[in-house]
Amino acid sequence: MSPISITIKDVARELGVSYSSISRALNGKEGVSKETRDKILEMAEKMGYQPNDLARGLVNKISKTVGVIVPDINNPFFGEIVAGITDASSENEYNIFLCVSGWSVKREKEYFNTLIQKRVDGIILKSVGDYNDYENIKSPLMIIERYDRNQKFDSVEVDNEFGGYLATKHLLECGYRKLGFISGREDDSACKRRLRGAQKALEEYGLTLNKDLVIEGSFSIEGGRVAAKQLFEKGQPIDAIFGMNDLIALGALQYCDETGISIPDEVGVVGFDNISYAGLPQIRLTTVHQPKYELGKMLFATLLEEIHNKEEKKPTKKIILNPELKIRKTTRAK
Amino acid sequence: MSPISITIKDVARELGVSYSSISRALNGKEGVSKETRDKILEMAEKMGYQPNDLARGLVNKISKTVGVIVPDINNPFFGEIVAGITDASSENEYNIFLCVSGWSVKREKEYFNTLIQKRVDGIILKSVGDYNDYENIKSPLMIIERYDRNQKFDSVEVDNEFGGYLATKHLLECGYRKLGFISGREDDSACKRRLRGAQKALEEYGLTLNKDLVIEGSFSIEGGRVAAKQLFEKGQPIDAIFGMNDLIALGALQYCDETGISIPDEVGVVGFDNISYAGLPQIRLTTVHQPKYELGKMLFATLLEEIHNKEEKKPTKKIILNPELKIRKTTRAK
DNA sequence: GCATATTTAACAAACGTTTGCTATGATGAA
DNA sequence: TTCATCATAGCAAACGTTTGTTAAATATGC
Known part of the structure; x- marks a missing residue:
């Protein structure tokens, strides 16, 4: 009757050698002669030994x-x-726990807790709530699109304000003047900053951001569609929409399609993210490109650094990548 | 100097009680009086105790x-x-390791190994290689789109052959006769079965599947685009394309757009999956719908059953869901 | 050939839990 | 009062590793 899972001790017994030697051989540490090392490696292979990472994690922390x-x-x-993160992690022999909060603060917190219990070495988080809730966390934490006033955590993100500025300025340059904005969630920090950028652009044109024309939707196609509907049904004239992400913009496009509004002549639409x-x-949505895959890779790389230098308290890092305007056919030529 | 992470022993020491009691209290087991249980729970909470799942896993297996x-x-x-899987898993207090093989058999194998080492309770796998490689695996394994001749593993999938049949029959009903097929990978079992369904439909129309008009591409938009190019440049007349997934069909559409081929008049296109x-x-791509989210939920649910009944060897389960044809505007009306 | 340095390997403790077993004290029956 | 019963709580082993320390064996220097 073969054991469920064969351990270091099984190999040791088979070879009549102590298990410390097995461990050292397997981990390439010194203190074992080449001869026994080879013998051990061979036997481990032959017996189909697979190290138990739970035990390893327990002692190695x-x-x-x-x-x-x-x-x-x-x-x-x-x-x-996430694709960027998984690629980077597998290059470094790391595995990732994927947690999907579904925009629920409660689920996010629960996930965070179980991750702590699983003793992950670090966490990469796009929070839907308040980052300050994680203030006294001891494990390395990387933030996607941070906005914690205290700047306690490392983050990697695109310059959202500049992105919002680019998008809005483009609409204005194309001659659109009655801009509506569809945001994803009321207190999403990235949205806020994109709007701030939008405001800047508007001001350059002597305009001002009308709070009435900023609709809170949700970050989805359907969310964009209903928000667009709301926007148009307010009665105020609209000749352009800046959707805070591409899904929203796609939804707005869908609404225009349904109601026969012609794009880009009657209404111009610009999104954010540049999803494929x-x-x-x-x-051919005009949108602001974010280097998403690279963002993921950097998030992991920076987190890994943090993990390795856990001891020394270095100043928090805030890595900012540049967004890029992609002009396509949902906005008319200047 | 507070410890990195507080343990059961810390709580025990604080309370002057043995750690077996702590464990029992925390896990709701009997053998602790209500009084001490409450005391323990309160103190654990107050000290911010977080159980160590590595240690737990080690002893509980x-x-x-x-x-x-x-x-x-x-x-x-x-x-x-994956969304379906994560939702189902979090409902059951499970976490998932996400591994992306990038269509590489080597990476898939490596991931499989590390998962074993991480002592996962089970694995859900879409293999890009041969399922028989996993023949003598002891841990529960669920297969996405299986085709292991020996039917050794449980699986959940859509009836691919029927789906292929539906798509092809639809093209024929619309009057298209010169069908080209773009597959994703040479030996992808789902593709094979979709093609088998296609063959059936062709035969009903007295036609036969011309191997020359089956192109091996890759499961991506770009893959579909170049495969479509190849298909048309073969010189044989083509008036319809069945892309083995939606990405491929989207790529074919893109090629047609670039070369001015009009859809659906000159050429009809149908995909598979019905991605959003x-x-x-x-x-508005005509395509074969798969209930993807539900697939994910069932995959996890079935795996969990397997995990719980690990002992008794039950016959392997093969759950098959029905695909559904979505007729949209990339095929002309019948 | 002897003392010493060095290599090799074994022992045992530790990581943070769970759990079977035992000991203690309280309770109840006679 | 005495004995059995029972609820509670502590002890210690186990899970599968790693690693500091010690012991044995071999090699080195004179």
Whole structure:
């Protein structure tokens, strides 16, 4: 009757050698002669020995595991970030726990807790709540799109304010003047900063951001569609929409399609993120590009640094990448 | 100097009680009086005690963790399946390790190994290689789109052959006769079965599947685009394309757009999966719907059953859901 | 050939839990 | 009062590793 799972001790018994030697041989540490090392390696291989990472983690206090919490894995923005993270992590022999909060603060907190219990080495988080809730966390934490006033955590993100500025300025340059804005969540920090950028652009044109024309929707196609409906039904004239992400912009486009509003003549639309579908010939959404995959890679790389230098308290890092305007066919030529 | 992480022993010391009592209290087991139980719970809470799941897993031999290996997280087909899996797992207090093989057999194998080492309770796998490689695995294994001749593993999937049949029959009913097929990978079992269904439909129309008109591409938009190019440049007349997934079909559409081929008059296109973008008003791709999210939920639920009944060897389960044809505007009316 | 340095390997403690067993004290029956 | 019963709580082993320390064996220097 073979054991469920064969351990270091089984190999040791088979070879009549102590298990400390097995451990050292397997980990390439010194203190074993080449001869016994080879013998051990061979036998371990032959017996199909697989180290138990739970036990390893317990003694090493390193689980080679990180947690990733995102609100929505089906939004390609997060999908691509996660792709970057998994690639970077597997290059470093790390595994990731994927947690999808579904925009629920409660679930996010629960996930955070179980990750702590799983003793992950670090966490990469896009919070839907308040980052300050995580203030006294001891494990390394990377923030996607941070905005904690205290700047307690490392973060990697695109310059959202500048992105919002680019998008809005473009609409204005195209001659649109009655801009509506569709945000994702009331207190999403990235949205806030994109709006701040928008305001800047408007001011350059002697305009001002009308709070009435900023609709709170949700970060999804359907959310964009209903928000667009609300926007148009307010009665105020609208000739352009800045959707805070591509999904929202896609939803707005859908609404215009349904109601026969012609794009880009009657109304111009610009999104944010540049998800892959935005570039399809049938869509060709004008949008602000974010280097999502690279963002993911950097998030992991920076987290890993943090993990390695856990001891020395270095100043928090805030890495900012540049967004880029992609002009396509949902805005008219200047 | 507070300890890095506070343990059961710290709580015990604080309370002057043995740690077995702590454990029993925390786990709601009997053998502790209500009085001490309350005292313990309160103190654990106050000290911010977080159980160590590594230690727990070590003794319980259950890690409350499952591994998921998919080829590509940015294909919404897998994205939605994973969403279903994560939702189901979090309902059951499980965490998932997300592994993205990038269609590489080597990476898939490596991931599989590390998952074993992490002592996951089970694995959900879409293999890009041969399932028989996993023949003598002891841990519960769920297969996405299985085709192991020996039927050794449980699986949940859509009836691919029927789906292929539906798509092809639809093209024929619309009057298209010169069908080209774009497959994802040479030996992808789902593709094979979709083609078998296609063959059946062709035969009903007295036609036969011409191997020359089956192109091996890759499961991506770009893959679909170049495969479509190849298909048309073969010189044989083509008036319809069945892309083995929506990404491929989208790529074919893109090629047609670039070369001025009009859809659906000159050429009809049908895809497979019904990813959310296929339904956008600008796209409206005719395709075969798969209930992806539900697939994910069932995959996890079935795996969990397996985990719980690990002992008794039950016959392998093969759950098959029905696909559904979504007729939209990339095929002309009958 | 002897003392010493060095390599190799074994022992045992530790990591943070769970749990079977035992000891203690209280309770109840006779 | 005495004995059996029972609820409560403590002890210690176990899970599968890593690693500091010690012991044995071999090699080195004179």
